[in-house]
Amino acid sequence: MDTDWETVSLDVDDDVATLTVDRPDSLNALNTETMDALEAALDAAEEADVRVLVLTGAGDKAFVAGADIGYMQSLSTEEAEAYAEQGHTICRRLERFPGVTIAAVNGYAFGGGCELALACDLRVASERAVLGQTEIDLGIIPGWGGTQRLPALVGDEVARRLIFFGERIDAGDAYEHGLVGEVVAHDQLNDHVAEMATELAAKPKFAIRAAKEALNTAHEAPRDVGLDFERRAWSGLFGTPDQREGMEAFVEKRDPEFE
Structure with a gap:
């Protein structure tokens, strides 16, 4: 299934969806039309019940270069809050998407683009990628979750430096800081991420979703709440087709065949 909007495309192949921000002439910057299309594409991906969602940008230069500064320039406080809420909604939907999300960072990922990558489960960068929370030099701060998600990945000191200085870092430094996984x-x-997606899509569906929910809870709730959620999620998987097949295959010394 291929679904296209003017500024976003969604390609669904079996259990893997690839969502591409398609404004290469604007370095895939996020205007309001693109934000609306991203929400619609996420709706379509969820309806398709895919197990893996890959997020990337069109062209050879940018993942997502950021939000539309021309649009933001004249916003009132109330309008800015509505714009931020839509950005938060999209990032939360990526974070809570009922499958694994992978950011294939193929170029510039600044501001809101970096925040989209932060909201994904996994981040793989091209050697040409450059990332950063660059908002400080615009007189603002990250507004789509960067101040909360970035420290969880890179630690408080590094996050403060990146945000205070608005520093742009290359893929190698991003890897060293833990901002990207490889x-x-x-x-x-594209081929590497496609192989990852295929491998993840073959994993047991219910267990992957439970693992993701438990990992997210670790960042969103006190430790005792997270541990309690993990215990309930773990025990709740017993009796599912995934659990039965996985353990039977182990005992029978064969590869599992998950639904």
Whole structure:
């Protein structure tokens, strides 16, 4: 299934969906039309019940270069709050998407673009990628979750430096800081992420979703609440087709065949 909006495309192949921000002439910057299309594409991906969602940008230069500064320039406080809420909604939907989300960072990922990547489960960067929360030099701060998600990945000191200085870092430094999970050659990024997605899509569906929910809870709730959620999620998987097949295959010394 291929679904296209003017500024976003969604390609669904079996259990993997690829969502592409398609404004290469504008470095895939997020205007209001693109934000609306992202929400619609996420709706379609959820309806397709895919197990993996890959997020990337069109062209050879940018993942998502950021939000539309021309649009933001004249916003009132009330209008800015509504714009921020839509950004938060999209990032929360990526974070809570009922499947694994992978950001294939193929180029510039600044501001809101970096925040979209932060909201994904996994981040793979091209060797050409450059990332940063660059809002400080616009007189603002990250507004779509960057102040909360970035420290969880890179630690408080590094997050403060990146946000206070508005520093742009290359893929190698992003990897060293823990901002991305791996760096690959630019011309191998799509194939590498496609292999990851295929492997993840073959994992047991219910267990992957439970693991994701439990991991998210670790960042969103006190430790005791997270531990209690993990215990309930773990025990709730017993009796599912995934659990039965996985354990039977182990005992029978064969590869599991998950639904």
